[in-house]
Each structure stands twice: as C-alpha cells, then as structure tokens.
Amino acid sequence: MRVINIFPLSIFCNKIVLSNDKKDQMISEIRKMRDNSKKADYKKKGDAWTGDTQGFENLQKNIIFDEFFLEVKKNINEYLEQLAIDIDQLDIFIQRSWATISHGNETIAKHKHMQSHISFAYYLKKNSNDANLMIHDEVTRNEIIPGLFGSISSLNRKVLKKINILNSSQIxxxxxxxxxxxxxxxxxxSTQPTNSNEERISISADIVCIAKNSETLEHLTPPYDNWKKI
Ligand SMILES: [Fe+2]
Structure with a gap:
C-alpha cells in the first residue's frame, strides 16, 4: 500500500555558530538577568527560569545579542524562502526575546505563543543529557478514533501497538x-520533562511579519505607519 503524507508541519532547524567569547558574554548577561529576577515567586519549583516572566523580555534591544540576531535574520529569510513567502513584501520584527535557564528536572510546560507568527528556540548552552524540544500536535488528522492516540490505556492494552510518525501527537x-x-x-x-539538566540555557523570540504595502491585501497585518492610535 502506498502512503501519501500531506499537509506537513515543517520545523526548520539550523546552527548558529558564535565564538566562545561571544557565547560566554551572552551567558553571563543571562545569568545576571536571572540574578535580578523581578518576580522570583512566579517561578514554581520544577519550572525553568524564563526571562519573559521576570522582566527580561527584550534581548533584541541589548547590544550583546546583536551579532546573534544578525544570524537569526538570515535564518528567518531562509525559513520564509522554504515556505515560498516573498520576504520583499514583508517587514519582519523581533517582537520580544528572552532567555530560559533549566537546572535539574526543571521544565517548560506545553504552551504556544499566540501573539506572534514565527517563534524559535536557540540552544546557547546545552549538553547531550539536557532536555530536548517537544512539539505537540493539536490536529491529529490521522486519529480515526477520537482520543486513541493520546490514550495511555490503549497503549497499555496494545490497542495502539506502537507510536510512530503517523499516530504521534507529540514528537x-x-x-x-x-x-x-x-x-x-x-x-x-514544551521541553522534555524527564531529563536532568545541568545548566541548560536557551534563547527564544517571537517574530511578526507585517505587510509593507496593504493595498489589495486582505489578510496580512497592514503597515504600522498607517495605524492610528485612538
Ligand atoms: Fe515557547
């Protein structure tokens, strides 16, 4: 039987290679942010430290990260190119950016970034045992019996014999x-919940794409210059 997989979710992966000096500078800046957390009690036991919840959500405005964001820009262009989106018709903004630090079994629970278009995670400091990234599916197009793919009892009873790429709701x-x-x-x-992290440091950002010209365009966010504050 031939299987035709259609309507993919594409995750774009690349490397950003910075000098060790630059990375050390970024790491010490992020540790300083953690040490100056503005809402330390927001972080519960078992949660990773997330800069966006602690008053440090604008790494894109900190010159220490300029070199990093130059590389990010090249990657965003390539990502949009893969999706056949014309970057010349868009203004692209880093809307916010923050670091995360995980020690031991600290995790970041499943979430999504509803106010932006593209998000990324960059791994500034990570060893092979530190938690990986998990992507979750909400659509489960192949789930012919609703509830089957996430069902522990169905897996235990081997109604679902094994998890593979066609029936996974998380990868x-x-x-x-x-x-x-x-x-x-x-x-x-989310991040993997089962790993023990040494000092895993990542940087995330939210990116928005705005039309340079909204004429005859129905669906993109129109140029900011035409907005009127009321
Ligand atoms: Fe996130």
Missing part, C-alpha cells in the same frame, strides 16, 4: 548546543 526534536529551531508560533511546544 521530540533532538537538539544540540548552537542549534536553532523555528516553528509557527501557534504550534504547542
């Missing part, structure tokens, strides 16, 4: 230090 993307992973912001994602 682990194995990532290494220096990797950057782009995905649609609306995609639910």
């Amino acid at each position: 682990t993307i194995n990532v290494k230090e220096d990797d950057i992973v782009f995905f649609p912001s609306k995609t639910p994602h």
